[in-house]
Amino acid sequence: MIVVICVLIMIICLLPMVNLLARSLSSNEYLIRHEVYLWPKGFNTSAYTTVFKDPKYLRSFGWTAFLTFVCTFLSLLMSTLCAYPLIFSQLKGRKIFNVIITITMFFNAGTIPNYLLMQNLKLLDNPLVLIVPGCLSVYNMIILRSFFYGIPDSLREAAEIDGASYWTILWNVYIPLSKPVLATLALFYAVGRWNGYSDALMFMKKEQFYPLQLLIYNILQNVNQIEVTTQEGFSTPGLQESIRAAVVMFSTVPILCIYPFLQKYFIQCVTIGAVKE
């Protein structure tokens, strides 16, 4: 009984993806005749080749991949820099720092003050606006800090007695021991950037810097279109359908390939985050 329910749940989770995949690989005539359910009919990959030929989509894909790498690296660095000093109980002002950080979790100024800040910092329409403002998540930092707390003090003290600097201790003791957590946080940050679009919607008007999700949203809303070069010179509605499916499908593949391998670790991280709330 329980097994049956769980299988049903799995089907509900996977069904839309399977349907989408089938559509993206089907030919137009079957799509127009409403005959594609969960298995592609008239199998062909023309939707994907069309998408790949579209310079706008490719550029956005590459730009988003680049953004994701830079943001993930920067965010991990910032989280580590923030979390590490705060585990030293001797550090004066630690309480103040913690309060400063906690307040930002419960109170934020709001959309418009943020917008005006970006304006004054000359970050509007600047590619940096997609990198810098989101480069530290308090929630992720707290997860990392909790993990650092779990590392025995004796390791640190031994290194301190040997005369290691705090930077060396961080680099040689804490980072190697925290690899699983750092990998998970990297996943969280990377997913956040890869999936993010609202910051671009608000702060970025230049189309060449649109992250992938915003471009896809515009494609779904028919604001942008993938350029279709058919022999007749016009696109059929069916082709547009399968192209949309291909666009959506293709942009999710990178994440779906990574997350199952990190499952063991992110469960641990979510749990740490919840306990330390």
Next chain:
Amino acid sequence: MARARKQEVQKEKKPLTKEELWIYVKRYWQLYLLLLAPMLYFLIFKYSPMYYVLIAFKKYSIVQSVAEMPWAKNHGFEYFLKAFKNKDFINALRNTIFLNLLDIIVGFPVPIIFALLLNELRLKFFKKTVQTVAYMPHFLSWVIIYGLALQVFSPNTGLINMVIEKLGGETIHFLDDPNNWVKTYIGLGIWQSFGWNSIIYLAAISGISPELYEAASVDGANRFQKMWHITLPGIRPTIVVLLILALGNVLGSGFDRPYVLQNNLVMKNAEVISTFVYKYGIKGLQFSLTTAVGLFQSIANVFFLLLANWFSRKMGERGIM
């Protein structure tokens, strides 16, 4: 040992002499250096926008600095009054509360039930597979989910309506009809988050002592009785904390989910505060009004969080603070 620690604490509390301070700085300056970048980040991107909140009480002008702008009428509260006279805002406020409450009532129990189900699975491999599949939607962006929803729910070509058509039923407009839209919105929210949210409950369940279950078995309790009398009470603190956070956020609204899912046909049920602020503020350039709305929302959020926390304390639970 304890005494030694106490002495240490007392020593720390004494004000430092110049010399001691120098030793202290010499020893710990590296740590402060590491903290410099994160603290600058918080200062610039989290605290300095709070200054612009003043715009809520002033008449915004693009050529003046915040300090130079004249105060708004009604002792500065002109724009708050205006907001509450604005039909669109009242609609957004109502929808925000309504959708969030529905999310809690319908959506909150789902991950708990799912975690309880998973806990009953004995086959390790199967359990892991179910988990992996259930976590998948969490990693999809709302744009992608919207794309999926368009494909599956579309009136003519969508999978579900194709099946309904085959069975001789009538086409359902999932995304274009205001009432159906609410159901779709809630349903997609649950679909996206139930698996992920179950992680915390699963962790809480794994923390329950196995001895309790063994004792119950000896007493002849069946599966359901064990679930009801051991597992559920065991995860009650977790449930309470998450419920407080959810209730505290009853006036909050994410931007991604409502914004991508809404369309012009369903605005009367779909406009929420965050999308209202985007449209009136960033697109409509009514900065004072929307800053006032944002400030109202932030303060209300803190208020509701404290209220929920206070209430749970009253009920004898631990609370979050």
